[in-house]
Amino acid sequence: MDCKPLNPFIETKVRMWYRLHNKKRNGFMSRKDFIEMADSFIAEFKLDAEMAHEIRSWLVDGWSGLIKFMKTIGEGTKPNIPIDKIPTVLMVAEKLSKDGTITEDEYTKAYAExxxxxxxxxxxxxSEMLSFFFKIFDTDKDGFVTEKDFARGWRCFGIENSKAVKAIFAELDPSGTGKVDRDTYVGAWLEYMTGMDKNAPLAKYFTPDIL
Structure with missing residues (x-):
């Protein structure tokens, strides 16, 4: 499969997602970087062994997990999801499994594939990954995330811009209840990574200025 260029708006957002994970802001990420990021969540939210294992699976082995996910949902269906048509995804997963480094361009192309x-x-x-992160941020297990815990999650990514984080939360909580439910949280990030709404909460505020 010849991978087509992403829509410029989507590509800009995908690159911002990469930069969110790239806490060192140096343009390169290795397995060690993802481990350090996972450890920051484990320490901040005092995750137990089971949750710690799961967050490492998502953050450290995320691309390998995507391939596994594709194989799983492809079983028994026709046509199967074509694993051999995603060479950059396979390359990125392989590099990270051996502590190689990946670039922003490689990440973006893998995403496009x-x-x-x-x-x-x-x-x-x-969506499954986002639901897991929501579970982490819902510290009192009432089905909602508070602004305080929302901000704690952003800080684990190295985002200290409290004004922007507050603005994003306010957009997700237009009634001012002080909390956001799972569907709103997951939907906002899914829209950000796949949607075209330039006025969506994350598209408006999750810009280079936040880093």
Whole structure:
């Protein structure tokens, strides 16, 4: 499969997602970088062994997990999701499994491949990951995330811009209840990574200025 360029608006957002994970802001990421990021969440939210293992699976082995996810949902269906049509995804997963480094361009192309193959595994896999992070941020287990815990999560990514984080939370909580439910949280990030709404909460505020 020849991977087509992403829509420029989507590409800009995908690159911001990469930069969010690239806490050192140096343009390169290795397995060690993802481990350090996972450890920051484990320490901040005092995750138990089971949750710690799961967050490492998502952050450290995320690309390998996507491939596994594709194989799983492909079983028993026709046509199967074409694993051999995503060379950059395979390359990125291989590099990170051996502590190689990946670049922003490689990450962006891998994302494009995962989105363009049909059926795309990205929305379902990404939603599952977001639901897990929501579970982490819902510290009192009442089905909602507070602004305080929302901000704690951003700080684990190295985001200290409290004004922007507050603005994003306010957009997700237009009634001013002080909390956001799972569907709102997951939907906002899914829209950010796949949607075209330039006025969506994350598209408006999750810009280079926040880093």
């Amino acid at each position: 995962s989105l363009q193959i049909q059926p795309s595994p990205f929305p379902a896999c990404f």
